[in-house]
Amino acid sequence: MDKVRIGSVGLGRLGLQHAENIAGRIQNAELIAICDVDKPKVEETARRLGVKHQFTSFDDLVACKDVDAIAVVSPSALHTGQIAAAMKAGKHVFSEKPLGVTVAECKEAEKAVEAHPDLVFMLGFMRRFDESYKYAHDKVVAGEIGKPVLFRSYSQDPEKFIQGSIAFAPHSGGEFLDMSVHDIDLARWFTGSEPETVYAIGGCYAHPEFAAYKDGDNVSCLMKFKNDCMIFLFAGRTAPHGYNVETEIIGTKGILRIASIPQKNLVEVLDSHGVRRECSENFLERFATAYVNEVQEFVNCIVEKRKPSVTVYDGTKVSEIAYTCKAAFESGELLKF
Amino acid sequence: MDKVRIGSVGLGRLGLQHAENIAGRIQNAELIAICDVDKPKVEETARRLGVKHQFTSFDDLVACKDVDAIAVVSPSALHTGQIAAAMKAGKHVFSEKPLGVTVAECKEAEKAVEAHPDLVFMLGFMRRFDESYKYAHDKVVAGEIGKPVLFRSYSQDPEKFIQGSIAFAPHSGGEFLDMSVHDIDLARWFTGSEPETVYAIGGCYAHPEFAAYKDGDNVSCLMKFKNDCMIFLFAGRTAPHGYNVETEIIGTKGILRIASIPQKNLVEVLDSHGVRRECSENFLERFATAYVNEVQEFVNCIVEKRKPSVTVYDGTKVSEIAYTCKAAFESGELLKF
Amino acid sequence: MDKVRIGSVGLGRLGLQHAENIAGRIQNAELIAICDVDKPKVEETARRLGVKHQFTSFDDLVACKDVDAIAVVSPSALHTGQIAAAMKAGKHVFSEKPLGVTVAECKEAEKAVEAHPDLVFMLGFMRRFDESYKYAHDKVVAGEIGKPVLFRSYSQDPEKFIQGSIAFAPHSGGEFLDMSVHDIDLARWFTGSEPETVYAIGGCYAHPEFAAYKDGDNVSCLMKFKNDCMIFLFAGRTAPHGYNVETEIIGTKGILRIASIPQKNLVEVLDSHGVRRECSENFLERFATAYVNEVQEFVNCIVEKRKPSVTVYDGTKVSEIAYTCKAAFESGELLKF
């Protein structure tokens, strides 16, 4: 069996991680090419990871005959275009979220995917590939917690990275689009349902800079889903303790909590501060294995000629919902979907 | 210093607990009289606890010269009237929640209290007297968590008591009035602020019987408070694990969680089910010490001639808010206060 | 039913706690008298707690006709003599540990107790009356964990009280006698067996001052009990996090851990130190309820004319074992009982 030869575009923080994973941690895959506008970074990374082809132009990557599949880890605004171009060139595509920066773009991506039913397309909702989230999902599907009553999910970035958040604020689309999209994806995945209404609030509790973009530093929303499940989402940029992603699913027969504290590892420290767990610092640390697992699944789908469970339509739905949450937050009104 | 001689009315489950506490666990207090319509229960309890006066009529209790203070632990519908009668007779009054079953009744209770500024009146929001809640509140007041961003509070009754909940449904006033009042009190106490808006949802996920009373078996609401704090409350009657009351206060500088799991005690069991904590079964178990502490504070106020921090107005405010939550739930609309 | 009138001797830290408990937290009990050599403290305490009789001489306390029972909370060296004198005067006796400072003294106490089979004598092994230890013991007795394999118990005092420990070192008898006695009592209580061999080690890891008394600041021992159960005890005076008393009982069918972390209360703090629990600071905080429960049991025994499960012989056995542990530690040899 030949290895799937992957070309990866984008060498930012997550892009580098994906490149390293493909180069050394994914079975049946080979990192055959990398592409970024930063030529020195491309050269250094290619040397370090032993990558055959180096590109600074995405068109050249797409044109490369050795490439079977492309991993899109470029800036969000480029996703839709690169997905379409890559698939047109006959490449399988793994794309990081978001599918597009507008719902219209997402619809374009849908068309690109629909035009190539023979190719594998997968969107990077990595939390679904985290061992703990998968384990919990299996239990829910098996009926172990009964009917879902309340789904609560938090996404919190540490306060110590606030300057980065402020700098990115003009481009982030706001907390619901930037952070809650993963929670929205989980809510749909765990409940198998779609939202009917949303009420969203929040504000700038520590950092007034976000107000200029009609955003807050901490926001939340309460949604009613069609199956009556209550959905409470919270996103914050000022977490004092670390990078916190936690989810609770209350069912009629059982309750599951995933990562109710963001423990860094299995070490417990007992000292003058009490008995404590140190915390994860960022998404790369928390979801290190999930980032490997999701690309492994992408590769497995190509090898086994099947389609991933995360579809292009999930990307569109999540964007639609996040935009509605944003609109609810900005208007202060109760919105219906 | 003489002991405060307390007469207690109502010998239901909580009434008996209060009677036992006053009889043996409160300093500077004496259980001098008990009153209930159930004569055999009055006799048995008086004998067991060594109580001097036994009454089956509240009027007789009020008329008793030996009684300095009255503890009202009777059915909710009687609270307002008994508060007024007791204070008119010159007795200090400790009353269990609710202050009244309607906001109008609460206002009457306010008048009764205002008419007797020399008497101590205290409402039984016992959670404020739980060691853990007090400890957390002290930290918030000391500024240790910065500005409050999100206040989340759950009140869950175990599924195994569901038949009792169903039987009581016609009289409970619904989950917001029956259960969330304590969370509403905590929200006001911890944030020092009042609500502006509320959106409430929920339903009958396991027990359709509640629908007949426009109630659910699990409900939640999202409120915006005047200080911008987000308030998320959840109340449920189908908890699979036990009696769960938990609260989280997310601030800009720290986060506090009170009783994030309802551990029964300090025993951890490691067996074929994994590593587990058994859970509290009911409010009497979880708040055993708080019920003692609150009456001790009532007695201390009488002895030290000062007023409790929980006022009659807290009772009215909480009722007003709970009724608005109920209206929001029934209408499906976003309501403003 | 008349109240048991208790006279308490000793107004040190624990003595004051017992006095306050008897005065206000024990059902069917009355604090009728207190006795201490510190006259101003006696006066102040009597005034504060409303105590009828004040004594600075133990003989006067014993001679007091109003006293039904005596609580011995005086310095250890006085215990045996006061127990004997009190029982000779027809008083029921509750005595704090140790029963005596030598095994010979313990034997004398046994004789005093045996001479008055009509009187209640109880020794203050309060851990048996802690809700969590009781709960665990019930499970063990019910066979829920099968046959006991390993019993591990820690007693740790916080480093911040080290100056007090050093000052008390000449009189403490060493860590096994001063601290491990409670763990030894628990080991016997949980396993229902007695030791066969002991190997003990340790040293002065932070504070060389203890070496002068052939003691360490941290010590441990491994004992084989007659039922084959392995017993590992650890005692330390330099705990960085707080007052830590924890026990684990590994059985063939289940494992129980009691207070595996010394959580102060139910508050979890999430801040720059991670996710943490603050810790208990001392025995009065950790065992507040146990100190009430044990005296309540003493009173109940008197009222119900029955004997406590903790006997005078438990006190002797524990002393014998602790002295053998001490000898093992000092000699470095493996000792047999």
Add this chain to the structure above:
Amino acid sequence: MDKVRIGSVGLGRLGLQHAENIAGRIQNAELIAICDVDKPKVEETARRLGVKHQFTSFDDLVACKDVDAIAVVSPSALHTGQIAAAMKAGKHVFSEKPLGVTVAECKEAEKAVEAHPDLVFMLGFMRRFDESYKYAHDKVVAGEIGKPVLFRSYSQDPEKFIQGSIAFAPHSGGEFLDMSVHDIDLARWFTGSEPETVYAIGGCYAHPEFAAYKDGDNVSCLMKFKNDCMIFLFAGRTAPHGYNVETEIIGTKGILRIASIPQKNLVEVLDSHGVRRECSENFLERFATAYVNEVQEFVNCIVEKRKPSVTVYDGTKVSEIAYTCKAAFESGELLKF
């Protein structure tokens, strides 16, 4: 840079895991050959993992020119011989524990390693490569917990695998050699010291079958190390909850606990059993990442021409200590090293 071409011998449970890791999860490595006496298993595995060379004879593997390094994951009795043969043939060697089944064999392995200073030899004490153990070790080395006082370490296999343990009993060498070796390695690694004395006890609490081999189903020992650190080790084959490996290091300034409960993942279940964590089932699950990390370090050492921190001498020392623990257990005497 060329990849390190590894041949792996032994396709038991752990052998297969190593083969899969080398084939797909180790950077700069290639699984070029596999060897096992079970020919069909070799064929099936080679096909599944895309392995070039297949052998049923170790001599053939050693003779293979394409092989740069050999991973020894064969039965323990073969380790020493295969290490020597492989190194003689100029191959780098990674060997699973134990280094040899006797101390004499370990000494032979030392000679083989010493004879080839240009080759990399590494022993598989994988716990040192677990993220949590590494994190804790870094803290200890950095002085964060002060001077080590007590090192406590448990290795427990689940009762549900007891039939396998019984079947393996004649060959296991007893619990100290079979299980505690990892704890002994950790004790030396964390304290940087060596044992002076050991007292060991235990027995057959549930399964008398082990007595025939002078072994127990649960054993423990207390050792005094040269730096005065107390070492308490416990090994058990009847864990009711799962595969439990936990370690505590009590220092004068801080305490670290690694994996105090063997949580399977980050999911917490709240149901009729209470609030619980499900547990790891075996070493492959618990140490999945550590098994990858250790071989990655082996490969890195080859690539970077440096030597691993785990040396052949660590293997000998651990064996010597484990044999002394075994002798102490069998004799019931206090032994000195």
